[in-house]
Amino acid sequence: MYISSVSFLIILILGLVSVIIYLYIRLKDSEKKKKEFEGRIQVMRNGADSIHLDTIETVLNPHLFKNILNSVQSHAYQTYFALDKLANILDYILYESKNKFVTPKEEIEFAKDLIEVNKIKLSPLFELTVKTKIDETSSLYSQKILAPLISIDLIENAFKHADLQSPDAYISIVFEFKDNVFSLIVSNKISPKMSLKKEKGGIGAISFEQRLNILYKGCFELERLIDDDAFIARLKIDLNEYKTKMFNS
Template identity: 65%
Template sequence: MESQTLLIIALIGLLAVVGWLAFRLRESEKKKNAIAEKFYNLEMKVGDLQLETLESRLNPHLFKNILNSIQSHAYQTYFALDKLANVLDYILYESQKKLVSPKEEIEFALNLIEINKIKVSPLFELKVKTKINENEPLYDQSLLAPLISIDLIENAFKHADLQSADAFISIVFEYRDNTFSLTVSNKISDKKALKKENSGIGSTTLEQRLKIIYKDDFKLERFTENDIFTAHLKINLLGYKTEVFAAG
């Protein structure tokens, strides 16, 4: 009789635990669905924006890439959301300015890289370096076009071979002698990236913006050597400031 009582108590306890776990699972699903719905609504709103300038044409593509990255690894959602908040602030507010400081653009790019990192395995070799002299007078001055680093970084994550044992992405930011430099290298994947309608806007826009804003004060190189693609952007901010001052 006593053993039957203990068995009943054990069954009741087991049912209580199962019920609690089911409740927690439902709550977790509700939170997950709520986050997904917010992202979906955000993506829909971005898609409806009227894009009138070269800079604004970049934003929907950037949003889409960020959202895809976050959705592909739900377990890192909270970390990605923190980085996404910083990126969204920059896109919605700072990118509306004609120019930002090198410090602001580099901080934005580093947040963007953190979001893209959730696409790759922890074993994947992603090297990010900064060689910055923060004491130079132009480092905090608004002389750099906002979102200027997006295309080179996004292109590396899009075309890199993420599965090969010797695959890698290398990103180096430099700021010295009043010159902003960004060098991005990656091992090219054997799999061709899926071409989508309206793809390639970022590369075209980058070239146009650089020519319009910096004229002869920039240098953009892209080349492939031994299955390694490298893009190097260099902008002479002192030369640009001197020309703007002379023109004014």
Template identity: 65%
Template sequence: MQHPFLYGFLTVILLLLLALCYFVYRWRESEQSKKSVEAKFQALEMKINNLQLETLESKLNPHLFKNILNSIQSHAYQTYFALDKLANVLDYILYESQKKFVSPKEEIEFALNLIEINKIKVSPLFELKVKTKINEGETLYEQRLLAPLISIDLIENAFKHADLQNADAFISVVFEFKENCFYLTVSNKISDKKALLKERSGIGAATLEQRLKIIYKDQFKLDKFIENDIYIAHLKIDLREYKNQMHLA
């Protein structure tokens, strides 16, 4: 009398095991499908980010080149010196900036040449202070982890909004590289004169933060504020954290 009961019990156990195997199979299939969808989404997101960067940078380079030529044209008597600096800047724009990343050393050298070109627009009495505080022993100083042309907007914005012919005005640019972090601080006394609105002006201002967010996500900090009629912009990019994130990605 026990055999039919035992047979029924074993049948129920077998059915439960089969049901469990089926659900495990479906669960694994669902997880694989989910991972496949996530991978496709990440690939699509990367393509969109790269497309955005290409679009932003394609607007940026011609805009910078036009500003440089306007500066040189307005002060022909300093053309020889300016052209020497322009040659360095053009080499950087045409060759280095086409790469995805440059080293902090290369970007700072480019920015210093750009400042020298802008100097021809200022009065001899105008105070232009440029400082570099570089710890060249830092391991990432010459590694290609910095987005090219990332310093343009803050520097050009200072020259645009300062009264370059006023002896009481000033521009201060400070580059720092310490603890594998890139720092750029630009400050200028705000001019009482309104900046001339030019066609397609402000492209750099509109794209800088977009580029930073796309490339560095939460590994950067950009602060802009006004204090006693002085406009201050401070950028910090943590290249060590960014490099660690690249290895984890």
């Protein structure tokens, strides 16, 4: 059984709350800096020529407030962008996930929105790469044949267990759809605090494989491996073979 809609909604809401708290802290910090600046101006006013001071205020104040405004606008845009992606995710979970199957195109778009929302927790300097190798002419790309939310486990695990503090940390995600084969490769630098043996044998990993076996038995490959300090997960589902089996059953 895959992750419940309620649990996933709770995770997303907590993420949104974190963003709001972050913006509130930044706003308070801006207000503090503004007061400090005004205090310095007042000191200068008491000991400097008023005409010269007026010139300083005229030059500096607009720059200060413009910088504050730019900062607020930047975070507001990021918040709006994240909320827009969050709305798409909620729609997908509430409506599309009720269906037994969705199109590969819908699942990949959902996964990309999920990644954008998860980016909120990352530093701007964090190396996150997302690549897509899609052959949209594949006959099954726009057919409802792929299980919804099939990409959640591998992506969420990468964001959960990646070493986000290391200067050379990274997450790499590659979507591929070619010859009616859906592929997802997710790799990340391992956190030294992470117990890999526990993760590989965890309930989440088992339930994910059980779901794949129930839906795509004999038509999928799931591989998890450790290469030096990198954890790599590869999922491949041959939808052409799956469709053939379903047609002949």
